[in-house]
Amino acid sequence: MPEGRCNGEQKPERRPGPPPLLDVRDLSKSVPGPRRLFRHLDLTINAGELVAIVGESGVGKSTLLNILAGLDDADGGSVVIDGVELGSLDETARTRVRRERIGFVFQAFHILPYLTLRQNVALPLALVSPDAAAADRRADAMLDAVGLEGRGDGYARDLSGGELQRVAIARALVHRPALILADEPTGNLDPATAARVLALFAEAVRGNGSAGVMVTHSETSAAIADRVLTLGADGLVERRD
Template identity: 50%
Template sequence: MVNMASEQHGAALALRGVTRRYGRRQGTVHALRGVDAELPRGSFTAVMGPSGSGKSTLLQCAVGLDRPTAGSVRIAGTELTRMGRRALTRLRRERIGFVFQSFNLLPALTAQQNVALPLRLAGGAARGSRDAAGAALARVGLADRAHRRPAELSGGQQQRVALARALVTEPEVICADEPTGALDPTTAEEVLALLRQSVDELGATVLMVTHDPAAAAHADRVLFLADGLLVDEFPAGHVRGTAAAHIAGRMRTLTRPGTGVVV
């Protein structure tokens, strides 16, 4: 893999005035209300908030899975909001890595084939894609599971395969949506350590949505959303090593008006 740490400086992801509304007139739901956020290259940012605060909508808008009603979203300087569907699909495939709570592995493919899939879809040669997938699996400690199918792997191993798949294209941003939600605490800690390692050793940029203060404590900073607004953050330098109890305490202070925000 190319060491992404060489491009540490500057923003990997920048959101400016991002607003997302659903519905019309009296039925309008304001999921995001003018969010500004910037993820420096080589950083780990967690997003937290009460249910209905806009966390998932923020993540979807940030990576082009949903289109903001207003505002700007840039990945490494490329504006997403004016891109067509085909261009957005190509950008997500080549420049964004995804890790989901449900793993989203194809059951008929081996671990190596699942990891190689983004490269093959981008037109990569079979041998080169296999070699890159093998290297990515070795990085997450699964070199000996390359030819196993998802059903033959534990939940934690499946999530590590998903992380290898996210890393294999050397993306600008890795988006993790509740990546530990389906894992036991010990396995969750292993996956979070690998995410942390991808930032510290590869210079990756991670945006993670989580409800778990213990998971958020692995980040460089935590952004707190409430009712579609960015209401607070623990900045870089105040999160890593911070007790998860501090983050949980901040979560308890957030209030959310009963607006029916959908996430």
């Protein structure tokens, strides 16, 4: 079974079988101060598995997601995504991995205001495929899935925070990435929309055989995950209810 390991625990032996889609080993990160966010962090996630990470504010949950996406560097350790070790890549190659293999739901949305909603959602496809018509059709289908039917020609200025979050989720899932990362994906959504988006998120992970990592403070959101891990100074501890 995939694991989260605390500092000081004996590292479990690897078991035979398909390699995990996400394999994190001995990861450590400090911030100026100096203050250590986490150390000796191990995490493996298999295809079709969704993991929720919870913990107090300031322990490094969002920083961990940024490291997994290759947007930030760890002080030590390794991150392997779908067989590719991020630490071995230059920035151009990392960017290619993000485009092709990672979907990221940012807490701050990062929706481009000068693009239509359809263009925002289709962007990950447009960066890797010349078939613009197919990308637009896929983007419209994803907008439908998150409850924004017929809104593809609109712009971000006309949307509420909850609607922007739905666009961000549609964009993260549109290219069926190997690794899906989400930072508080339902933080700006009403309960009904949150339930719909969580179901879509879980379906994308399990149906596409992706690995999913969701950082959340919401017990409702965490409940959909296959495992819930608590992040603290010494690593990840699996929560068993």
